[in-house]
Amino acid sequence: MAFILERSMPTTNLPDPMLPDLYRVQRVRQETHDTFTLELEPMSSEQQVAAKGVSFVAGQFNMLYIFGVGEVPISISGNPTPRKVGVSPPRFVHTTRAVGTVTKAMGKLKRGDVLGVRGPFGSHWPMEETVGKDIVMVAGGIGLAPLRPALYQFLSQRENYKRIILLYGTRSPADILYRRELEQWRARFDLEVQVTVDQARGAWHGNVGVVTTLIPRISFDPLRTIALICGPEIMMRFTILELQKHGVGKENIFISMERNMKCAIGFCGHCQFGPTFICKDGPVFRYDRIQEWFGKREI
Amino acid sequence: MEREGYPAPGFRLPTPGYPMQTLEPILVEHPFFKGLEPRYLQLIVGCASNVRFDSGQFIFREGEEANQFYLLRQGKVALEVFSPERGAITLQTLGEGEVLGWSWLFPPYRWHFDARVLEPLRAIAFDGECLRTKCEEDHDLGYELVKRVAHIVIQRLQATRLQLLDIYGLHS
Ligand SMILES: Cc1cc2nc3c(=O)[nH]c(=O)nc-3n(C[C@H](O)[C@H](O)[C@H](O)COP(=O)(O)OP(=O)(O)OC[C@H]3O[C@@H](n4cnc5c(N)ncnc54)[C@H](O)[C@@H]3O)c2cc1C
Ligand code: FES
Numbered sequence: 109m110a111f112i113l114e115r116s117m118p119t120t121n122l123p124d125p126m127l128p129d130l131y132r133v134q135r136v137r138q139e140t141h142d143t144f145t146l147e148l149e150p151m152s153s154e155q156q157v158a159a160k161g162v163s164f165v166a167g168q169f170n171m172l173y174i175f176g177v178g179e180v181p182i183s184i185s186g187n188p189t190p191r192k193v194g195v196s197p198p199r200f201v202h203t204t205r206a207v208g209t210v211t212k213a214m215g216k217l218k219r220g221d222v223l224g225v226r227g228p229f230g231s232h233w234p235m236e237e238t239v240g241k242d243i244v245m246v247a248g249g250i251g252l253a254p255l256r257p258a259l260y261q262f263l264s265q266r267e268n269y270k271r272i273i274l275l276y277g278t279r280s281p282a283d284i285l286y287r288r289e290l291e292q293w294r295a296r297f298d299l300e301v302q303v304t305v306d307q308a309r310g311a312w313h314g315n316v317g318v319v320t321t322l323i324p325r326i327s328f329d330p331l332r333t334i335a336l337i338c339g340p341e342i343m344m345r346f347t348i349l350e351l352q353k354h355g356v357g358k359e360n361i362f363i364s365m366e367r368n369m370k371c372a373i374g375f376c377g378h379c380q381f382g383p384t385f386i387c388k389d390g391p392v393f394r395y396d397r398i399q400e401w402f403g404k405r406e407i
Numbered sequence: 408m409e410r411e412g413y414p415a416p417g418f419r420l421p422t423p424g425y426p427m428q429t430l431e432p433i434l435v436e437h438p439f440f441k442g443l444e445p446r447y448l449q450l451i452v453g454c455a456s457n458v459r460f461d462s463g464q465f466i467f468r469e470g471e472e473a474n475q476f477y478l479l480r481q482g483k484v485a486l487e488v489f490s491p492e493r494g495a496i497t498l499q500t501l502g503e504g505e506v507l508g509w510s511w512l513f514p515p516y517r518w519h520f521d522a523r524v525l526e527p528l529r530a531i532a533f534d535g536e537c538l539r540t541k542c543e544e545d546h547d548l549g550y551e552l553v554k555r556v557a558h559i560v561i562q563r564l565q566a567t568r569l570q571l572l573d574i575y576g577l578h579s
Contacts, residue, residue, distance in 0.1 A: 315502075
């Protein structure tokens with residue numbers, strides 16, 4: 109699952125992966141009261157040319173640096189399908205929930221503001237292994253963001269897959285991400301989308317209950333299913349149990365992990381998870397390869 | 408509530424045993440009865456009838472006597488609790504293939520929540536008293552039913568715990 113940075117770079121002078129590139133905020137979209145999406149464009153024209161070669165694979169993340177505040181890992185939530193070169197500049201799309209110092213500062217950025225970007229880093233969703241299979245994506249809360257690129261890619265090559273199912277659970281109707289897009293996806297005949305919330309008042313006519321309660325309601329062939337899960341660890345633990353109860357094998361379950369990060373290139377050890385580093389061996393892991401450490405308190 | 412095949416209001420409930428020929432194949436298919444011995448199904452079907460509810464209708468309300476349970480075939484229903492300050496709060500929604508109601512099996516046989524229909528509902532209703540009598544007459548059947556209902560209660564308890572944990576929240 110190693111990822112190779114595809115950049116046009118001088119062979120004698122490899123760019124320092126710790127050195128951020130400058131990006132300008134091209135667009136800000138407030139998704140919910142605490143979550144927003146930034147579209148970032150490379151700043152210099154030289155960089156722009158180089159950046160045409162910058163691609164990412166669904167599931168990868170960037171380190172976003174708010175100068176004077178700090179740097180945080182944020183998954184790329186945009187479309188990985190390559191744009192036509194020259195039509196529009198390449199962009200990175202990130203959806204972030206404001207939880208602390210850096211992400212709150214990020215939430216104050218406006219169009220035209222500048223930030224630093226390092227990446228893309230990390231492993232990706234197993235796109236190659238999904239061909240010809242049923243795909244069950246289970247997202248919890250902000251976990252929908254890292255799954256969105258995978259969904260874009262599946263939909264752009266729809267004929268390559270059997271069933272595609274997206275199950276999404278979040279706290280309340282007001283916390284639903286990508287609302288308009290979800291509605292469009294739900295209207296498609298070749299995609300099953302189910303949304304559920306934890307709490308709702310009378311006006312909500314959708315599902316209420318945690319995301320695991322949606323699994324028994326869908327029909328899929330567990331023997332030819334690849335499951336992609338992203339959300340808080342506790343949600344992923346219970347989702348895995350439910351999928352296994354329905355016959356999905358551990359080797360067909362993929363999860364995206366989060367840990368504190370500093371360097372994102374396997375040097376500092378901040379993101380250690382058992383014998384692996386989440387920044388370079390993850391964030392996407394095949395479940396059977398990390399199950400030993402998953403859910404252990406000490407790790 | 409409308410009994411299927413009896414669209415006009417005011418019709419009496421079909422007498423137990425009436426829909427036997429039509430309902431048994433449906434019960435066999437329903438996940439709740441999966442693997443149940445045919446002789447038990449034949450006993451149970453005598454307590455069952457087909458029902459329909461429109462959107463907005465209440466199937467039951469908190470505090471009322473709980474004398475039915477429902478196997479949902481189509482549509483969606485919300486379990487709600489009403490608070491004067493916050494209005495109706497939905498605790499859970501149930502749909503096709505799921506079971507609504509277990510209070511019929513355990514004293515004091517009262518509903519704990521309101522059940523309000525969100526999408527037109529087709530279900531099989533079971534007369535709780537009729538079933539309880541059969542369970543008393545045949546404890547093997549009773550044990551089977553209690554096991555199945557307990558399984559649902561456990562699932563709901565787990566789901567409720569996860570809900571309480573606020574699993575998508577900031578500190579989860
Ligand atoms: C590989 C990877 C991909 C990620 N992708 C995304 C993404 O796409 N969108 C996104 O919004 N976040 C994502 N995150 C999480 C994000 O990096 C953190 O939310 C961020 O680092 C918090 O930094 P902060 O300075 O704002 O908060 P801090 O000041 O470090 O923390 C403030 C408070 O928030 C809590 N907190 C911190 N992180 C989280 C979290 N992830 N969930 C809940 N509570 C938290 C802390 O416990 C603390 O109480 C990702 C993390 C990793 C490792
Ligand atoms: S963040 Fe430094 S080793 Fe992973």
